[in-house]
Amino acid sequence: MSFIRSYLSDIPEKILSTFDCLSCLFDEFNFFCNSCDMPELPEVETVKVFLRKNVINEKTLSVKIVNKNLRFVINKDISKILSNSNITKIYRRGKYLLFLYDNEHTLLFHLGMTGFFRIERKYDFRKHDHLIFKFLKKKLVFNDVRKFGFVKIFKNKEIVNCSHLKNLGPEPLSSKFCYEYFKRNLNRKTNIKNLLMNQNFVAGLGNIYCSEILFRSNIKPTRPIRLIKDYEIYKIVNSVKEILLNSIKLGGTTIKNFVVSNEKIGYFKNELMVYGRNEMSCLKCKNKIVKITQSGRSTFFCTQCQK
Numbered sequence: 293m294s295f296i297r298s299y300l301s302d303i304p305e306k307i308l309s310t311f312d313c314l315s316c317l318f319d320e321f322n323f324f325c326n327s328c329d330m331p332e333l334p335e336v337e338t339v340k341v342f343l344r345k346n347v348i349n350e351k352t353l354s355v356k357i358v359n360k361n362l363r364f365v366i367n368k369d370i371s372k373i374l375s376n377s378n379i380t381k382i383y384r385r386g387k388y389l390l391f392l393y394d395n396e397h398t399l400l401f402h403l404g405m406t407g408f409f410r411i412e413r414k415y416d417f418r419k420h421d422h423l424i425f426k427f428l429k430k431k432l433v434f435n436d437v438r439k440f441g442f443v444k445i446f447k448n449k450e451i452v453n454c455s456h457l458k459n460l461g462p463e464p465l466s467s468k469f470c471y472e473y474f475k476r477n478l479n480r481k482t483n484i485k486n487l488l489m490n491q492n493f494v495a496g497l498g499n500i501y502c503s504e505i506l507f508r509s510n511i512k513p514t515r516p517i518r519l520i521k522d523y524e525i526y527k528i529v530n531s532v533k534e535i536l537l538n539s540i541k542l543g544g545t546t547i548k549n550f551v552v553s554n555e556k557i558g559y560f561k562n563e564l565m566v567y568g569r570n571e572m573s574c575l576k577c578k579n580k581i582v583k584i585t586q587s588g589r590s591t592f593f594c595t596q597c598q599k
């Protein structure tokens with residue numbers, strides 16, 4: 293269900309109905325023009341690396357809810373449960389972030405479309421701030437303009453079986469995501485793009501990377517998966533891993549240059565080969581890139597290179 297909600301969140305009509313100020317409309321316009329800002333696995337991984345460097349083993353003096361309204365209302369007990377405890381570990385699973393505390397609780401974050409963290413020495417209110425973690429010498433702030441992100445608190449022993457995580461497919465960069473796994477799942481009635489987008493098949497891929505992966509694999513996004521040949525499975529699996537690793541590497545480079553400040557983190561521009569390039573010429577064959585809609589979301593591909 294969580295996947296479906298996140299899946300629906302990309303439908304422009306739904307987004308347009310959520311504008312609450314002109315500056316948001318402007319932000320959103322830029323967002324779509326750039327078409328490269330939505331957090332998927334590499335972006336969430338980059339945020340994880342940043343947070344690990346900055347908030348692990350920092351004592352949480354208090355947690356303040358500035359605005360409880362996210363995709364799910366923030367549990368008001370968060371402040372009580374987490375005050376005076378330490379974040380001992382931070383993990384990523386698919387597009388989720390997990391903060392493990394030393395008091396047997398875990399916070400589960402989803403960045404939605406526009407969720408991001410910033411670190412400040414002194415808190416400086418910004419519109420759309422939702423949560424402030426106060427540490428001894430700094431503050432971690434979660435801000436989310438669109439409010440499709442969320443944070444929930446769980447007991448450590450319950451987190452693995454929570455509805456958000458229990459049905460997630462393998463991590464695409466793990467050895468579990470391989471030719472054999474892919475082959476076992478080809479009996480579904482769907483097309484290749486929707487299969488890759490399905491978080492229960494593989495966790496962490498989103499709209500942008502799916503277009504990129506299929507472009508690199510020379511496979512048309514609408515192709516029914518029963519028509520995917522064996523050698524193409526290898527191509528897809530390899531493309532998934534190569535593209536994600538490269539994007540994480542680029543994100544890592546960005547983070548290295550990031551000094552703790554109040555700058556927005558977690559988003560970096562990567563070099564997209566096909567996503568957002570409709571009407572532009574294909575970087576492989578000069579043919580025009582086309583844009584179609586699949587399950588309410590934009591897909592970009594080259595009719596010449598992708599069959």
Ligand SMILES: [Zn+2]
Nearest residue numbers: 574577594597
């Ligand atoms: Zn082409």
